[in-house]
Amino acid sequence: MSTFTDADYPAAPYPGTRPPFSYVHLDGKGWRVTPDDDLDEWLTKHNAATLAERVPVLTYGSNANPSKITWLRENLGLEGPVVVLRATCTGLSAVWAAGLRVVDTQRPVTLAAMPNVTEVHAVWMADPAQVAVLDICEGRGDRYQLSRLHSGRVQLDDGSIWDGLLAYTGKAEIRWPLLVSGAPVRLAEIGQQQARDLVGTAAPVMGLDVSVVDGPPEPDEFPARVFVYGTLKPGESAWELVEPWVDGEPYQASITGEVFDTGFGYPGLKRGTDQVAGWVLPLRSPKAALATLDSYEGDEYRRIRVKTPGGTICWAYTWKFA
Incomplete structure (x- = not known):
């Protein structure tokens, strides 16, 4: 596997840059992976949970950024290899949220249904301890809720299609989509500098078909x-x-x-x-x-x-x- 460092993909401005491929991340480094690689063998060599012991979590914001993953390690105690798989999403869109982040006044994104739109994001294959860290980072139960998606289509580079995968979707009004002139604004359309100056109203309906997950998600359910x-x-x-x-x-x-x-x-x-x-x-x-x-x-x-x-x-x- 070819390697890269966090410095190749800075975190600022939000949501940072992300590798245009699937990778595993550990100790400030990333390794590119392909569908032909035996990830379980690599994970076992690093005394980590195998893919069967992990759950799929769609990440459409900063959590696909390697430098952000290191921040999670240093500030929230994230441990072990992080598996980030490139995913093509149809009918789903990362859109700018109604409120700014307290830590840096940048505008985060949230997830919305958007028919006929295709975007490239990523799926974390997260072990239970990593999900617990993501819960803290995303403010599960407060800012975001952990949901199971029943809308949209998510396909990995190996051709596998994930149905019912997990995603953090907006719960509080500040994490609802921001409507500008009645429509959400996609992350793909404008960057952080313009997004911070947007003026609009929070949308109470995101168009997503989801069911809220109660408690820790179980790998055996997927x-x-x-x-x-x-x-x-x-x-x-x-x-x-x-x-x-x-x-x-x-x-x-x-x-x-x-x-x-x-x-x-x-x-x-x-x-x-x-x-x-x-x-x-x-x-x-x-x-x-x-x-x-x-x-x-x-x-x-x-x-x-x-x-x-x-x-x-x-x-x-x-x-x-x-």
């Missing part, structure tokens, strides 16, 4: 689907174990990898370039459902997030020893 390729498929020997948790119609799909004979009477999945055929099972109560499946699969497998060719993200069980 996504509420599992891809099965062996004994858990419909009609196979372990189907009765998973069937009570299926919510909706299973459908056939494929993922990239390689299925092989473990020698124990059941298949295993490992990294590869083949198309592996299987089924996508929508899950009710995914945390409880996955606990049942984790117990069934045992220590020989690890659960990761994978994607179908259409970008749908699912859980899948891979062989630990491949």
Whole structure:
């Protein structure tokens, strides 16, 4: 992975500059990552939570800036590698908020629905402790609320499409969109110097379809689907174990990898370039459902997030020893 430093991406003026690629950040340095990199291997080497132990949080303001991440480390106790994945957002926009920041009188941004608009932002894959730091930084429950998005489309560079991901959306009036001549003003249209001089009114409706998250978000809730390729498929020997948790119609799909004979009477999945055929099972109560499946699969497998060719993200069980 190629490296960069915070100095390459200054934080001022808000929201700072951000790398035009996905990266991981640690100790004032960043490493560019591509869809072909094994991020879990890198995270494990740094004694950090794997991607399966993290939740996706859309960041559309300063939190995608490496220097801001270092500020979070120095001032709010943020620890460990931060995973920042480049994301193309459709139907969502970063717009200037109604109130200024107390710390520096700069104008922050907030999130609004905006049909037919496409912007590039980022998704933090945050571990629970990192979410707690973001909660403090964003004033969760006061200035912003942590929400699950049900509107817009967010696609990562690897083609995966995140539905129901998290985002901090405006709660207090000072973090509602600022309407100037009746319309919000996009971050993409003007910079901080002009934004500070804007005059308008706060918009009580952002057009977003969200549900507010109560308490810490659970990694196992993202996504509420599992891809099965062996004994858990419909009609196979372990189907009765998973069937009570299926919510909706299973459908056939494929993922990239390689299925092989473990020698124990059941298949295993490992990294590869083949198309592996299987089924996508929508899950009710995914945390409880996955606990049942984790117990069934045992220590020989690890659960990761994978994607179908259409970008749908699912859980899948891979062989630990491949």
